[in-house]
Amino acid sequence: AGQTNLKSPQDIQVYVVNTNFTLRWNYTGNDTNVTFSAEYRWFEDFGPSETEWKELPGCQNVTGTECDFSSAMTEYYDTHHVRVRAERRGEVSPWSRVFEMIPYFIAQIGPPGIELQSTNGVIKIKVSPPEGNQVRKMWIAHLRFKYNLVIWENSSNAEFRSQSISPTDIIDGLAPDTTYCLKVQATLPLDSQEGLFSPIHCVKTTRKVNDPLCATNVSVLALNMKFHLHWNNQYKHHVSYNVQYLIGYLKELHDDYSVKWLNVPECENITNTQCDFSSVITTGFYYLRVQAMSEYNKSCLSKEVKIDPLVTNEIGPPGVTVDASDVLLHIQISPPGGSECEVMRDHYDLSYRILYWKNSSNNEKEIKMKEIKQTIGTVADLTPSTLYCVKAQAFSEVYNKSSNFSEEECIKTPGDKVLPLIILATFVTALIAVLLVAMPLVFALYQAYNKIKYVFFPSCQLPLNIEGFGGQLFISPYLSATEEPIESFSITETTITEEANQIYFKDYKHSKQSSRDSGNYSNEDDTSGNKASEEMLEKEII
Amino acid sequence: MNAFGLIQIGLILLCTTTISSLQCNHLPLQQRKVIENSLQLLDKMGKKFPQQCLREKMFFRFPEQVLKPRQKETVKVAIEEILQHIFYIFSKNLTLAAWDRTALEQFQNGLYQQIEQLEACVIKKQTHYFRSKEVNRLKLQKYFKKIDCFLKDKQHNLCSWEISRAEMRRCLQLIDKVIRKL
Numbered sequence: 220a221g222q223t224n225l226k227s228p229q230d231i232q233v234y235v236v237n238t239n240f241t242l243r244w245n246y247t248g249n250d251t252n253v254t255f256s257a258e259y260r261w262f263e264d265f266g267p268s269e270t271e272w273k274e275l276p277g278c279q280n281v282t283g284t285e286c287d288f289s290s291a292m293t294e295y296y297d298t299h300h301v302r303v304r305a306e307r308r309g310e311v312s313p314w315s316r317v318f319e320m321i322p323y324f325i326a327q328i329g330p331p332g333i334e335l336q337s338t339n340g341v342i343k344i345k346v347s348p349p350e351g352n353q354v355r356k357m358w359i360a361h362l363r364f365k366y367n368l369v370i371w372e373n374s375s376n377a378e379f380r381s382q383s384i385s386p387t388d389i390i391d392g393l394a395p396d397t398t399y400c401l402k403v404q405a406t407l408p409l410d411s412q413e414g415l416f417s418p419i420h421c422v423k424t425t426r427k428v429n430d431p432l433c434a435t436n437v438s439v440l441a442l443n444m445k446f447h448l449h450w451n452n453q454y455k456h457h458v459s460y461n462v463q464y465l466i467g468y469l470k471e472l473h474d475d476y477s478v479k480w481l482n483v484p485e486c487e488n489i490t491n492t493q494c495d496f497s498s499v500i501t502t503g504f505y506y507l508r509v510q511a512m513s514e515y516n517k518s519c520l521s522k523e524v525k526i527d528p529l530v531t532n533e534i535g536p537p538g539v540t541v542d543a544s545d546v547l548l549h550i551q552i553s554p555p556g557g558s559e560c561e562v563m564r565d566h567y568d569l570s571y572r573i574l575y576w577k578n579s580s581n582n583e584k585e586i587k588m589k590e591i592k593q594t595i596g597t598v599a600d601l602t603p604s605t606l607y608c609v610k611a612q613a614f615s616e617v618y619n620k621s622s623n624f625s626e627e628e629c630i631k632t633p634g635d636k637v638l639p640l641i642i643l644a645t646f647v648t649a650l651i652a653v654l655l656v657a658m659p660l661v662f663a664l665y666q667a668y669n670k671i672k673y674v675f676f677p678s679c680q681l682p683l684n685i686e687g688f689g690g691q692l693f694i695s696p697y698l699s700a701t702e703e704p705i706e707s708f709s710i711t712e713t714t715i716t717e718e719a720n721q722i723y724f725k726d727y728k729h730s731k732q733s734s735r736d737s738g739n740y741s742n743e744d745d746t747s748g749n750k751a752s753e754e755m756l757e758k759e760i761i
Numbered sequence: 762m763n764a765f766g767l768i769q770i771g772l773i774l775l776c777t778t779t780i781s782s783l784q785c786n787h788l789p790l791q792q793r794k795v796i797e798n799s800l801q802l803l804d805k806m807g808k809k810f811p812q813q814c815l816r817e818k819m820f821f822r823f824p825e826q827v828l829k830p831r832q833k834e835t836v837k838v839a840i841e842e843i844l845q846h847i848f849y850i851f852s853k854n855l856t857l858a859a860w861d862r863t864a865l866e867q868f869q870n871g872l873y874q875q876i877e878q879l880e881a882c883v884i885k886k887q888t889h890y891f892r893s894k895e896v897n898r899l900k901l902q903k904y905f906k907k908i909d910c911f912l913k914d915k916q917h918n919l920c921s922w923e924i925s926r927a928e929m930r931r932c933l934q935l936i937d938k939v940i941r942k943l
Contacts, residue, residue: 296899296906323902359906360849365880408880409842466866468873472852502798503870504877527874568790617790 225312228255228284228303233318235326236415237350238357240292242278243285244303244315253307254280258314259291261299275301295322295357326357328414331366331405335420340427342390342399344368348473349405349414358407362471365408370401373421386473398423432458433519434492434509441532443556444563448486448494450509450521459512462486462494467504467525480508488512500528529566534622537571537613541628548575548598548607548630552591555613555622567615573598578606578629604634785882789943792840795875796937802868803930806860810927814920821907821928824900828939834883836943839901840936841879846905847929848872853912858922 226248234241242257257278260270278286292299299320305312332347348361358364368384371377372394384390384403393399400421405414434450441447452458463480470476486494496507505528509521538553552571556563563569575598576586589598601607608629614621672678827839851869908925915921 296903321899323899359902359909360846362849362852363845409838409845409883466870468848468866468870471873501867501870502795503867503874566791566794 225253225305225307225310227312228305228315231301231303231315231318233301233320233325235322235357237326237329238289238292238295238353238355239287239329240289240322241285241287242275242301242303246284246305248305248312253305254282255284255286255303255305256280257286257288257301257303259288259299259301261294261297263294263297272302278303280306292322293355295326297321323357328358328364328405328407328412330415330417331364331403333401333403333417333420335401335422337422337425340391340395340424341393342401342422342424344384344388344390344401344403346384346386346388346403346405348386361473363407363409364405364414367404367406367413368401369403369416370399373398373400385470387470387476393424395424395426430519431455432511432513432517434460434511434521437507437509437521437524439507439524439526439531441528443535444497444500444528444532445495446497446500446526446528446532448496448507448509448524450492452492452511454511454513457490457514459488459490460486460492460494461488461510461512462496463508463510464496464499465506465508465523467506470506483507500526502528529618532563534563534567534569534613534615534620536623536625537611539609539611539625539628541607541609541630543607543630543632546599546601546603546632548601548609548632550596550598550609550611552594552596552611552613554594567620568617569613569615571596571611571613572621573609573611574624575607575609577602578608601632603632606631788837788878788882789940791878792875792940793937795871796933796940798871799868800930800933800937802864802871803926803933805864806868807858807923807926810923811920814923817915817920818924819911821904821911823904823928823932823935824897825935827897827901828935830897833943835895836939837879838883839898840939841876841883842898842901843932843936844872844876844879846901847932848876850905850908850912850925850929854917855922857918858926859919860922 226246228244228246230245232243234243244255246253246255255278257275258272259275260272262270275286275288276291277288299322301318301320302314302316304314329349331349332351334345334347336343336345346366348358348364350356350358350361366384366386367381368390369379369381370390371379382390390401398421400419402416402419404416406412407414431454432452434452437448437450439446439448448462450460462483464483465476465480469479481499483494483496483499485498486496499505505526506523507526508523510518511521512518535555537555540551540553542549542551550573552573554564554569570590570592571594573589573591573596574586575589576584578584587598589596598609606629608627610624610627612622612624828836830836830839848869851865851872855865908928912921912925
C-alpha cells in the first residue's frame with residue numbers, strides 16, 4: 220500500500236437535518252472497485268488542540284459517494300474536522316481537503332409532524348415538533364419554534380395562503396366542501412432559520428353548520444382596566460352561558476390545552492349577554508370564549524377571542540381641577556382609574572396633554588397645548604382678569620393610546636392688584652411721614668408764636684392811672700431794666716402811696732426791703748418783685 | 762435560496778409584523794417591567810432554597826459575555842433567546858417541584874408575552890447577523906443544554922428544580938442589569 224495515482228475525493232459537503240449527519244463528496248477519477256473511508260476529529264471550546272484523527276463510524280468502506288455518520292456526533296456546538304480518501308485493493312488516495320464545521324450552524328430544521336381534523340367547515344391542525352421525543356436533540360428548546368402554514372385550494376391556479384399557527388390551532392376562513400392542501404414548516408425567527416416543509420396533506424372541508432345556540436359577535440370592551448365581554452345570541456329558547464378563559468401561553472405548548480380552560484368567576488350559568496372578567500386579568504395574553512347551554516343539555520362553544528390587556532384596554536379621561544393666582548394657572552390632574560389603578564400608570568407610563576384657551580365672547584378660540592408628565596402643571600404668560608378654560612387628556616406614547624378629554628374647567632385670572640396696592644402703600648407711608656414731621660413742627664411753631672406774642676404783645680392791661688406815667692415803661696417787663704426806671708417806679712410809688720393808705724406804702728417798702736435784703740438779686744428779680752407788688756397794688760386799687 | 766423561499770420569508774415577515782402594534786423604541790421600558798415582575802414571581806413561586814439541595818449544587822457557568830457585546834441589537838437578540846430558553850425550561854414536568862401554580866402561570870404568561878413582542882420587533886429590523894458564527898451564542902446554547910440534561914438526569918426532582926430556579930434567577934438578574942443600561 221502506497222501512494223498511487225488514486226485521486227482523492229473532492230467537494231466534501233456535510234448535510235445535517237436535525238441530528239442526521241450525511242457526508243457527501245465527488246469522485247472524478249475511475250470509480251470501479253473504489254471504496255471510501257472517512258476520518259474525523261473534534262475540538263472542545265473552539266480551539267484546536269492535539270486531538271487525533273479517528274475513524275468515522277458509518278463512513279468506512281463506503282461504495283457510494285455519501286454516508287451517514289450521525290452516531291458519531293454528540294457535541295453539536297464544537298468544531299469538527301472531516302476528511303475522506305479513496306481506497307482500492309490496498310491502495311489509498313491522499314486525504315481530501317479537510318472540511319471544518321460546527322454542527323449547530325449548518326444544521327437544518329427538519330419537517331414537523333401534522334395531524335388534521337376537518338369539522339364544521341374548519342380544519343383543526345395539531346403540529347408536533349421536528350424532533351418529537353428524540354433523546355438527542357439538535358433543537359433543545361422546541362417551544363422556540365414558530366410554525367408556518369402554507370395552504371391552497373386543490374385546483375389549478377390556486378393562490379397560496381401563508382399564515383403563522385400555534386401548535387394546536389384552527390384554520391378557518393375556508394370555503395365549505397372544498398379540498399385544501401397544506402404543508403407546515405418550523406422556523407426559528409431569531410436564527411433566521413427556516414425548516415424543511417412537512418409532506419403535503421390534503422383534506423376536504425365539511426359543510427358549515429351554524430348552530431343558533433352558539434354565541435356570536437363575541438367582543439371585548441375595556442376601560443381603565445375593567446374588562447367586559449359582550450356577545451349576541453339568536454336562540455329563541457332559554458339559554459344560559461358560561462364564560463371561560465385560557466391563560467395565553469398554554470396555547471403555545473404542545474400539550475392539549477382544551478382541558479385547561481377555566482370558568483370566569485361570577486360569569487357561570489348567567490343569562491345576560493355580558494361578563495365582567497377583570498378579576499382574571501393579570502399579565503400577558505388571555506383567550507376568552509362563551510359556552511352557551513340550552514335546556515336540553517346541548518352546548519356550543521363560541522369562537523375564541525385573544526386579548527392583550529394593555530393593548531385592548533382604553534384609557535379613560537382624567538379629572539381636572541384648576542386654580543388661578545396672579546397670571547398663573549395651577550392645574551391638578553387626577554389620573555384615570557383613580558388612585559387604585561396603579562397598573563395603568565405603571566405599564567402605560569402616562570403623560571398628560573393640557574389644552575387651554577381664552578373663553579371670550581367671540582368664537583375665535585386660540586387653543587394652546589402643553590404636555591406634562593406629572594399630575595401637577597402650571598400655565599404662565601396669561602392675561603389678567605380673563606376667563607380661561609382648561610381640559611386634559613391622558614396618553615401613553617409607549618402604547619400609542621390616548622384617552623378622551625376631561626370635562627372643561629373654567630376660571631378667571633385675578634385682576635391687576637399690583638398698582639392699587641402700590642398707591643395705597645405710598646399714600647399711607649406718606650401720611651405717616653407727614654404726620655411725623657408736621658406734628659412737632661406745628662407744636663414748635665405754636666410755642667414760638669406764644670413766646671413772641673408774650674414778648675411783643677403782652678395780654679395784661681395796665682391800670683389807667685399807671686398808664687399815664689409813661690406806659691412805655693411797662694411794655695417790656697422782660698427787658699433788662701436799668702436802675703432808673705426802678706427808681707422812678709419807686710418814686711412814683713412813693714407819691715402814689717402818699718395819697719393812698721400809708722400802710723400799703725410801708726408794706727411795700729417792707730417787701731422791697733426784704734427783697735433787697737434777701738441777697739444778690741438781679742435787676743430782673745427786682746422787677747419780678749416789682750411785678751408782684753404791682754399786682755398787689757392793682758388789686759387794692761381795683 | 763430560491764425565489765419561492767424568499768417569498769415565504771417575506772410572507773412570514775409580513776405576518777409577524779402585523780401581530781404587534783407596539784413601537785419597538787419603547788420596548789426597553791416594557792422589558793424592564795417584565796423582568797422585574799418575573800423576578801418577583803420567581804421568588805413567590807417557592808420557598809427558600811432547601812438546605813439539603815446544597816450538596817447537589819452545580820456550576821453551570823452562564824456565558825456573561827453574551828450580554829456584553831458592542832451592539833445593542835445583538836444584546837436584544839441574546840436577551841430574547843435567553844427568555845425563550847427560560848420559558849421552555851419552566852414548561853416541563855414541574856409536579857415534583859410543588860411550586861405555587863398561580864405564580865408560575867403568571868411568570869410564564871408574562872415571559873411569553875415579552876417573547877412575542879420582542880420577536881416582532883427583532884424581525885422587523887431584520888438583523889442578518891444572527892447567522893454569523895457567533896461564538897457567544899453557541900456558549901449560550903451549551904449552557905442551556907447543560908441545564909436541560911441536568912434536569913433530565915435527576916428526573917426533574919425537587920433539588921434539580923430548585924437549583925435550576927436559582928440559576929434562572931441569576932440569569933434574569935443579569936438581564937435586568939443589562940436592560941437598565943440600554
